[in-house]
Amino acid sequence: MNHRWGDPVRFPHKTEHECLNGCRTIKVTRHESEAARDVVWPEFWRDGEKIEGDSTPECEPVAVGGCAVFSPDRMYRYRLERELPGEGIIAAIIMVNGSDADETSNDHTVRKLIGFGTRLGWRRIIIGNLFAFVSTDISGLRTAADPIGSDNDRHLEEIIAAADIVIVGWGTVKKLPEALRKRWIDVVRIADRLGQQLYCLDVTDDGHPKHPLMIGYDAVPHPWDAPWFPNRVPAGLEVAP
Template structure:
């Protein structure tokens, strides 16, 4: 028997973009949403290392659901692919992000330095704040971007992101 009662993902019809991924295990508990850079190989049932790490953080933090959205919905194992894409964010991404964070307990931003591409990280931060969402981070990089969760220990708790 799986730890998860329900798993899933929302892809574009062409599978070029993954807009949302989730793992449910206890619907009576709060939802943890990570807003990261771009999706890699995780799908409806299979975790990649990043999703596995986020899942462990969510379970140990007492959450009952993990959601993952990304500032860029383009699926790629190499962030450099974002720079050569005409539309790395994807046409339905902002609407999906807003829908995903509506009923969240905590939203953790974790897109790293590549989030500066096209000012996308700042745009998503404005989108979240404009919707009344309090974003959090685990650690900030030297350039002020929120560090990717794979590079942050489990002992680090989310911090409310007041600025920029």
Template sequence: MNAIISACGAFRFRLERDVQMEGLTFAYFGVNPSTADATSDDATVRKWNGFTKVNGGRRFIVGNVSAFRATDVRALGATLISPDQWHANIEHLQRIIADADVLVPCWGNRSKAPRHLRNDFDMVLAMLQTSGKPVRHFGLTSSGDPKHPLMLAYATPLTEWTRAK
């Protein structure tokens, strides 16, 4: 169990969990981190753990479109992210992409995020798609965004990303 969290505790740039002895490394990309850290899991992290096992993964890494930690995505609207924090998140996303075998965007409908962040989803998706690594998803929402895993059954297949945004 590992996490990279800012000194102030307000930002989480990376979260890692070992799941089993052998298999691939999955990278999951959400909207923003919640309460999970190096020693505790939240509901979404527990779900990623299960999906990693089901799909034969050895470990998973988590990155987010925004690194600001909040239990409610609406809090991102009232939060000012400094250019340094934004650049730090991009650097960590690049490392996560490099360290993973399979990339899985799963942020749900972007409409829940503040308007000023919505273009960042396209930027992160472009990073994933131009990496040369397989990009998979748990299905797409009616708006074309990758579904969030929390309410999905473990039987939900990972599907190759073929839809151009």
């Protein structure tokens, strides 16, 4: 994600620009006169400490708060939240399975979502998954006795109901064990029952929503046209008596 530098703040021998994405990086351009010529060089600072190196540091916006709901044995993560600076909408993100991100630590996916949220104007991110079982590798779902989690559907319903926008991103279902490849239908039915349109950032070759890690920051959410399945009642429609 690229930095968005704010307006310059000028001092006698330096100019500062703060990143507006919330990553706490400050670009300092120093300027001195030496031997009848101007010498200019950049520095980057974060939290009062100089960032070493010759290149511009990566922009990684940070959340201002977070929480998580795990099962008592912490084998299942049902809900993960991150609060972002400023005002905006609440975004629910439904992906594939629980990771080792927790109440305070972020993984690559959560950091990517914070970047999306900063760019798209979200004030809160609520993460749920098709499968609540915690595993750093999707292959862990193959050996889990219960990959979904006994309380997962209740939490997914609460997550979807609480959101202003629901973005799905579980990736291609071909990577899942065959017995689990229709689990996504349960989530679509929950959203339909609540009258929530599902959105995605992009789609895979099989028509399913791409995982956020596979997508650039220039993507914007758009309605997801879910593959057909029988007896569906789309969001906003009622079954005739």
